[in-house]
Amino acid sequence: MTESIFYPSHTQDDTSSQPLKWIRWLVWKIAFATLALMAIGAATRVMNAGLACPDWPLCYGQVIPTQQMNLQVFLEWFHRLDAGLIGLSTIVLVILSWWHKAKLPQWLPISSTFALSLIVFQGVLGGLTVTQLLRFDIVTAHLGTALLFFSTLVAMASSLTPYQGNATVGNLTGISITATILVYLQCLLGGLVASQWALHQCFGGNQLCIVMNSHIIGVFPATIATLTLIILAWRTPALSLKLRKLTKYIALILVSQILLGITTFYLHLQVEPLTIAHHTMGAGLLGILVAFSVFAKKDIKVSSVQEL
Numbered sequence: 001m002t003e004s005i006f007y008p009s010h011t012q013d014d015t016s017s018q019p020l021k022w023i024r025w026l027v028w029k030i031a032f033a034t035l036a037l038m039a040i041g042a043a044t045r046v047m048n049a050g051l052a053c054p055d056w057p058l059c060y061g062q063v064i065p066t067q068q069m070n071l072q073v074f075l076e077w078f079h080r081l082d083a084g085l086i087g088l089s090t091i092v093l094v095i096l097s098w099w100h101k102a103k104l105p106q107w108l109p110i111s112s113t114f115a116l117s118l119i120v121f122q123g124v125l126g127g128l129t130v131t132q133l134l135r136f137d138i139v140t141a142h143l144g145t146a147l148l149f150f151s152t153l154v155a156m157a158s159s160l161t162p163y164q165g166n167a168t169v170g171n172l173t174g175i176s177i178t179a180t181i182l183v184y185l186q187c188l189l190g191g192l193v194a195s196q197w198a199l200h201q202c203f204g205g206n207q208l209c210i211v212m213n214s215h216i217i218g219v220f221p222a223t224i225a226t227l228t229l230i231i232l233a234w235r236t237p238a239l240s241l242k243l244r245k246l247t248k249y250i251a252l253i254l255v256s257q258i259l260l261g262i263t264t265f266y267l268h269l270q271v272e273p274l275t276i277a278h279h280t281m282g283a284g285l286l287g288i289l290v291a292f293s294v295f296a297k298k299d300i301k302v303s304s305v306q307e308l
Contacts, residue, residue: 019100023093023108024160030089031153035283037082038146042279044075045194046272050139052076056130083126090116111156118149136195143191147184147286154287158294165240165299172232172243173296179225180289186222187282189215194279199269219261226254226289240299246292253285 044050049072053059059077060068069077094116097109125142132138193199193215198208233239233247260278269275 017103019096019103020160023096024157026089026093027153027157027160030086030093031150031157033082033086034150034153035287037086038283039276039280040075040079040082042276044079046275047072047075049075050134051130056127087119087123090119115149115152118145118152121145122149139195140188140191144188147187147283150283150287151290154290155294158291163242163295163298172229173293175225175229175232176289176293176296179229180286180293182222182225183286183289186218187286189218190282203268226250243292243295246288249288253281253288257281257285
């Protein structure tokens with residue numbers, strides 16, 4: 001009874017709150033679309049298609065450049081199309097959140113507005129990547145904003161998802177948040193390496209090796225924090241089923257990500273699908289860590305209420 005009072009919108013699947021159900025569905029869909037967008041963005045980069053459309057926001061002055069269409073143009077054009085659809089969906093999310101704010105958690109309209117501000121800023125950065133000819137700092141900021149937008153959506157969707165915890169997470173929340181931050185920073189370092197083609201330049205002319213090595217060194221703190229979370233979660237016998245499943249996903253993606261990183265390094269990024277998978281799985285690991293942190297935080301709040 002106490003838990004229901006504390007989480008009136010979160011731990012109960014309230015069938016009478018239709019706006020909440022629709023908004024929860026919409027946020028999850030936008031989150032998955034954003035992950036797909038980052039995968040397409042990685043494909044655009046590794047295929048050297050970042051400037052396949054020389055103008056912005058149109059492509060060769062057209063909405064659909066049918067005469068110029070090839071694989072590279074398609075990747076860049078489709079990347080923009082997906083981004084536009086995500087932007088429109090986020091606008092719908094903001095409108096629904098404010099329109100039904102009396103039936104929704106108080107934080108939701110503000111959070112959705114923050115997400116919209118990120119996607120607007122992301123669109124500006126997307127235009128600058130073209131007009132500034134893929135300048136590395138803008139490209140890296142473009143990735144960083146996309147990851148922050150994705151993380152915000154996952155946090156919102158997880159907060160809206162019904163959850164029954166056991167209030168036994170202990171220190172897992174702090175560790176999961178630490179791992180989330182370190183993985184986010186590691187993704188940024190990976191974006192910095194990619195935007196400067198640091199791996200190719202280091203192997204080819206012994207240039208930008210510091211940038212490449214920073215990404216390699218960054219693997220260790222992110223991996224140690226994530227492994228610590230996995231081990232402690234497995235050693236928590238009363239951990240909720242949802243957190244236990246998320247722990248399995250985190251472990252699987254972490255192992256896969258390390259193997260992909262080693263493989264792409266020794267293959268000098270010559271196998272494009274592996275490089276794309278490495279970028280995408282890094283973002284996926286970040287999203288799952290965010291979800292774990294949100295659900296673990298709910299357990300802590302339930303525990304605090306029960307102690308009262």
